[in-house]
Amino acid sequence: MKPPPFEYYNPQSLDEALSHLAEHGYDAKILAGGQSLVPMLNFRLAQPAILVDLNNITDLAYIQNGDSGGVQIGAMTRHAQVERDPIVADRAPLIHETMPMIATTQIRSRGTFGGSIAHADPSAELVAISVALEGKFRLRSQSGEREVPAADFFLGMFTTQLEPEEILVETSFPTKPARTGWAIKEIARRPHDFALVGVATVVSLHADDRIQNSRIVFLSVGDGPVVAEKAAETLRDQSPSPELLRAAAETAAVEDIDPSNDIHASAEFRRHLAKVLTRQALETAIERAKG
Numbered sequence: 463m464k465p466p467p468f469e470y471y472n473p474q475s476l477d478e479a480l481s482h483l484a485e486h487g488y489d490a491k492i493l494a495g496g497q498s499l500v501p502m503l504n505f506r507l508a509q510p511a512i513l514v515d516l517n518n519i520t521d522l523a524y525i526q527n528g529d530s531g532g533v534q535i536g537a538m539t540r541h542a543q544v545e546r547d548p549i550v551a552d553r554a555p556l557i558h559e560t561m562p563m564i565a566t567t568q569i570r571s572r573g574t575f576g577g578s579i580a581h582a583d584p585s586a587e588l589v590a591i592s593v594a595l596e597g598k599f600r601l602r603s604q605s606g607e608r609e610v611p612a613a614d615f616f617l618g619m620f621t622t623q624l625e626p627e628e629i630l631v632e633t634s635f636p637t638k639p640a641r642t643g644w645a646i647k648e649i650a651r652r653p654h655d656f657a658l659v660g661v662a663t664v665v666s667l668h669a670d671d672r673i674q675n676s677r678i679v680f681l682s683v684g685d686g687p688v689v690a691e692k693a694a695e696t697l698r699d700q701s702p703s704p705e706l707l708r709a710a711a712e713t714a715a716v717e718d719i720d721p722s723n724d725i726h727a728s729a730e731f732r733r734h735l736a737k738v739l740t741r742q743a744l745e746t747a748i749e750r751a752k753g
């Protein structure tokens with residue numbers, strides 16, 4: 463398959479890219495790593511009149527320490543760069559652990575952090591972990607800038623708060639309190655396939671090891687990232703035990719998610735996977751929180 467015809471713009475600065483988007487609105491689409499957009503063009507699932515290529519805007523590719531201890535990742539940073547970055551490994555170990563789960567080395571060498579977030583695939587790991595880590599997205603247009611928490615950004619399948627004239631320029635992750643652990647677990651039929659089910663957890667403990675706070679976020683079980691709020695409530699202020707974690711995992715799989723049947727897996731099988739993976743992820747996160 464070949465893409466439909468389009469006009470190609472190759473801006474050399476963010477301002478230039480923003481002016482193209484302001485002029486053309488819904489007729490234009492941003493090209494980042496092209497790992498999702500190009501297949502969509504080839505299948506004619508997207509038919510923009512204009513492509514605005516961000517690949518020469520080098521200012522958007524960076525990883526730096528956040529103001530208050532977290533990490534900031536520019537939208538055009540390639541997955542492969544995030545995977546190898548020492549700041550990410552040190553300050554955001556959940557992201558470091560997640561990167562090799564995304565597709566293949568070849569796709570990670572082109573695909574971008576911002577492209578994955580903006581694309582909002584419900585099976586994308588970065589979508590789920592940005593919610594689990596309470597990340598924030600900086601969106602820029604010609605008329606200004608706004609910051610949107612990850613929890614509010616994803617509106618549904620492939621749908622976000624991004625307006626056609628906006629570019630996602632940066633994702634920032636806050637520092638986590640001491641005694642916080644994390645884990646991501648997923649199952650795919652073959653290595654590097656999109657996961658049938660995945661779950662990211664971030665757990666903070668009180669000084670006496672009771673659970674202070676937990677975030678449990680699923681991928682591939684709904685139209686977007688699914689936060690398991692009821693399961694998190696069953697854990698709050700409780701002492702971790704195998705029975706407690708099993709009960710929380712059961713709540714997550716039965717009450718918090720509503721997966722559907724598709725050609726890849728039945729809803730029942732997805733619930734089963736969700737239960738097993740949640741228990742495993744909570745165990746790992748709590749072990750890490752205890753240090």
Ligand SMILES: Cc1cc2nc3c(=O)[nH]c(=O)nc-3n(C[C@H](O)[C@H](O)[C@H](O)COP(=O)(O)OP(=O)(O)OC[C@H]3O[C@@H](n4cnc5c(N)ncnc54)[C@H](O)[C@@H]3O)c2cc1C
Pocket residue numbers: 491492493494495496497498499500501537538563564565566569572573574575576577578580581583585586587588624628629630631654655656657
């Ligand atoms: C075979 C295969 C397997 C894959 N497996 C996985 C996987 O297991 N897990 C996973 O998470 N992903 C997977 N991917 C997707 C991959 O991670 C892509 O890199 C990612 O989804 C999109 O990033 P990109 O930079 O290539 O964006 P593009 O394809 O260039 O763009 C994607 C969309 O986002 C928009 N966009 C891009 N950047 C911005 C921006 N800065 N601001 C606003 N809008 C923007 C584009 O207009 C487009 O609509 C897979 C892809 C392939 C081809």
